[in-house]
Amino acid sequence: MNILSGDPSEIFRQEADELFVQLETALLDLERAPGDKETIASAFRALHTIKGSGAMFGFEALAKFTHHVETVFDRVRNGDVPVTPGLIGVTLIARDHMRLLIDAPHQVDAAAGPAILADLDRVVRGQGEELPRKPVAPPVRVVAPAPAPVPPPAAPGYRIRFVLPANAFVLGTNPASMIREMLEMGSGKVRCDASEVPGLDGLDPERCYLRWEIELITSHAVEAIEDVFLFIRHETQLTIEPLPPAPTPEEAMVAVESVGSERAESAESTKPVVAPVVAEPVARAPVSAPASSGKPAPEGVVKVNADRINGLMNQVGELVIVQSRLKQIAHSGEEELSILSLRAVVEEMGRLVSELRETTKGIRMVPIGSLFGRFRRVVRDLSKELGKQVRLETRGEETELDKTMVESLNDPLVHLIRNAMDHGIEHAEARRLAGKEEEGVLLLTATHVGGQVLIAVDDDGKGLNLDRIRAKAEERGLLAYGAEISDADLAQLIFHPGFSTAQSVTGLSGRGVGMDVVKKSIDALRGNVEVSSQPGAGCRVVLRLPLTLAIIDGLLLKVGEERYIVPLSNVDAIVELADAALEHPGEEGNRFLFIRDELVPFLHLRDLFAVPGSPPPHEKVVIVVVGKRRVGLVVDQILGDHQTVIKSLSRLHADVKSFSGATILGDGRVALILEIDHLIEFGQHREERLRDALDPARKRGSYETLVR
Amino acid sequence: MKLWSDNSKSLIIAVAGDLFAIPVHVVCDILDLLPVTSVPTARPFVNGLINVRGRVVPLMDLGMKIGLGAATTTPDSRFVVIELEIDGEETLVALRADKVHEVAEFELVMAEEVPRIGLRCRGEFIRAMGRRQGRFVMVLDLERVFASD
CATH class of the missing domain: 2.30.30.40 (SH3 Domains)
Known part of the structure; x- marks a missing residue:
């Protein structure tokens, strides 16, 4: 495994990229279905892993920051805090901040983190006040550098009982260091139960027979203790009880058996209630493309389906056999026979090479869904910025495309989406007057057609203003005055470099900011782009791309x-x-x-x-x-x-x-x-x-x- | 990229009857003639492509570019492959040479002010001149020769 040979933090970055996608997807899903427990759990898991792995790879600031967000989501998971648009908004900003903490930790404004957390706190609290029928959760005290921001139960500590799996030592778990870690959170008494240890003749030295009980006096939250068991949580029998004096109703007992038990845990809690928007905090991050855009994703690692690797291996195996046959022919004395068998080998070789080519191509293929997923955020942020209601729909996410191609498609597609939302889709008022649904629809579709991939961006806006395009084209000398030209060709003119130089074109004619830039980048991928439009009904831009570049x-x-x-x-x-x-x-x-x-x-x-x-x-x-x-x-x-x-x-x-x-x-x-x-x-x-x-x-x- | 240091060695080639110097450190390869694929609609001085060890390399007719007329094919003709930056892109280019003479170090006569009069070729491509065995050697300004125009 050469996983250890590279920069380990690079592996974390890759992993974090996926986690951020998971988190963002979950958050955007929650915006539509705020009560969905699975989605909440998915967001929580993403946060939890970002924190855990972040700390492991030395991203302390990230772990600390994420911890606070995770705490909030744990309470969301337990039903203490409802999912609101406000919460989602702040969490998305928090997500961007986490990303920044990984990508450019030195550029992070020191005040940004606490400010986001304060917003988060406000959103959570605002919610609590509006829902008096729920037991008011203690406010999250967010003090940035302090290690203990979690709502501490009134209890001074916990009684922790744990039984490690029998093979814990084999797995490399060291109970002593775990106990030490817990004791470092405060002070406490440790009792070891050695009653299970058999006599010497029956003793398996690699087996863990011991049980522990710790009375821990600490101000840390239950989660902090659970984190000690992070890597063996599934296998460990762990009970954490608050020490007698003041048990709180909610956290009286948290029995953690597996990560998958979220459902059971939250079963008792009241259903999250969707409340009207609490004044959405001002977005700190510039509302535009996701932070990743413009910066190419790290090229280093590609995840490949094991089947494909196996296929590759098999074919290479066959190739080796063919090569040895070739060698045999070369060294055999009989000229006549050689030619005949040589032909057979050449045929075989031809088949193998083309199969190998296909398999290798397959290894570079990734589904385009990963790219489409990013645009949900773009559409969400843009619709807020423009004050339009736009819904993004995607089809054909499973369509596969060369990885480098997917990366290079990001910018042109963001451009097209921006254009469609800015100039195509109308405001709710105008849409109502036109007899359309108030919410505009932006549809991204990907399909395979022959050896090409077809990506279409459809909007149901007002369509291109062909008269304006004609006027502009005539004015710019791209078209002779009064020239006969089909509507399709006329629409195509928006991609002409001479067409969209002036900013004023945008406001007046509808489309055309830098459409030539889109065309140029698609040309560079050896693809082409076509636009068609129906006045009043929408506009469609189709990108046709080769499957692979090589x-x-x-x-x-x-x-x-x-x-x-x-x-x-x-x-x-x-x-x-x-x-x-x-x-x-x-x-x-x-x-x-x-x-x-x-x-x-x-x-x-x-x-x-x-x-x-x-x-x-x-x-x-x-x-x-x-x-x-x-x-x-x-x-x-x-x-x-x-x-x-x-x-x-x-x-x-x-x-x-x-x-x-x-x-x-x-x-x-x-x-x-x-x-x-x-x-x-x-x-x-x-x-x-x-x-x-x-x-x-x-x-x-x-x-x-x-x-x- | 600085092509010339003061006493760098040069490869001396003959193109359309004149001698030219190319800094040795940009020269990658000197090849016997190879089959040339013509590129229709390209500018006449770069209307060919050759295969240099699996890479597709444009072939430039230096004589035509600098106004001396097209190169002729003789038994001594060679392709000189050089590597240089064109519009920020490391590019391999092959030059047609009527003959490749030698690698030499020689004194530059007029480093800056090459007279425009008396030159057969277009002066803007000549950076300096030198002398070798009684003959003038023109030092090419490769950056200018390959600048996109």
Whole structure:
């Protein structure tokens, strides 16, 4: 296990990341269902573990701070404190603070922690006063540096009885240090019950036969004592009773048998009551993307399903066998036979490599749900900031995507969500007038389509203002005045870099802050983005992304002397040029194909790439598709499929738009990968131009400026 | 990145009939000619790609870039692979050289003021000049040659 070889605090960070997600999810769930015991328990467990592991890894400040929040949630769990929006609000802020204590402990404002705790205290107390029918819980005394902020029962101490599991010594538990730890909380008497110890002949030296009873005088809470048993709590029989003088009704006896007993414990307590919002404390953390955004998550560790590792191991095993067969063939004398068996091995090897590729790809895959989960907080905070009611719905969380891709999607998606909430979804008043539900809905969907992942952001807001977009585009020279353009193409203009430079566009036209930034980051992932909108009914942005960044299935083509790759996932059909070309009386000759009752424009790659010489007799057309847009590419020859390891082009070729990258072929030569998006755009505009040429009445302008 | 220290060694190559000096510490490899994949629509002086040990590397025609005309292929032609930072990205680039002469240390004649008159190539790419066996050697300003323009 190399788990010990790395920086141990890094492991804690990873673990804490998950715990923070768990906590945040639970809190946001509680906002909708405040009484759910499972959810409360989940939040509590997260806090408890953050505290425990935090202390273990030396994050003292974190442990101390979290302890106070945990205490409150323990009382929530017991039904002493109801779940209120106020409580959730402060706890979310507290969560951000904990995160900061881990990520950047030196930048933490010393006053921030106590201030949050004071807010928490206020929320808890405010609640207590409003619900006089409940036994008023003693207020949480929050004194930041003091180690004993918990509501201490009036009792001066506890009687603690514990029986360690028989195998406690084997597990490495040292009762002496545990007793010492408890005694350090105050003072007390320890009694050891050795009645179970057998005679020497029956004694198993590794077995724990002893029982202890401690009368501990302390001001610490029960939890502090329970924490001593943190690691063996399941197995230990532990009884903690307050010492006689003043037993409180609630904590008269807490029998802890297992962590899972929350239900039983809280069964007696009154149901938490949802009360109206107590003045929500002012958010201290800036309301925006979660603290994690912008900062890439640590790349170091990926959690992998054991099945996948096993699969990988099996395949590597097979590969080893194939390799030894190969060796045998190489050393066998018989030439004739060698060739035949060599072919068989090559086939076998081909299968194995492609399986290995799939498995390895799988290891890098993570469900997109982890990313979607983060946006709940974004949506919650934004709707508070904007004063709009917005509900986030997600579908297809289980859809898997390359880990690095998931990380790079965070920012563009936050951007799109922000845009949809800021400009798409209307205020409650306007929605009521429009006959819509007051609460807007933002829907995130992820699905696999072919070799691609499709992520859609839908809102049910007012949609894009196409007239404004047209006006803006005309003003900025992206579109000739009065030019004929479909609504779909018009909407697409919001991604044009020239479109959204001015801030004023936002307020007036509805959309467009930095949509080009979104497009740029999606382009960088070799994906594409499309927007569609229905006036009054909402807007939909679809991101199409390749499953992985490293290797794709490609179709190898030949044009002139060079070979090119088209991503197989973009290939729709392959036809003979002669069969499919439609005679067209246009100036540029036949430039359309008739494919499945549809006219598809096509491009001669020979012309486009200025290949000298005349084309061979039987040219083929590869129909490539992106979304609903198609274009035919005329090539000399189809060479077959090719597993393509993508290499990016250098900065020296940043200006080359027709290629998205390059790869190395079997013979060591370099082949370029065609950038389908660009070619389709090019083809579509050519088509528009041709249509205009055929029908001069339509020709009022062109938007050739788009093609660069 | 400082490409030149005062007496660093240089690789001397011939491009389109003139001698050029490249600081030795940026040179990664000197290769015999390899098959070149042409990049349609790219700028003419970087219209090729080669495979250098599994990496896809752009091939620059230095002569064309600095205005001396395209390189010719001779038995002495080589690809000189250098590594340098382009727009903040460590990049491998191959240069076409008509001939690779030697690694030498030589005295720079006019360190700063290279005369614009009398140069066959575009002066802004020349950083300094030196002399080797009676011939002038031009010291390239690689940062400028590869700056995105």
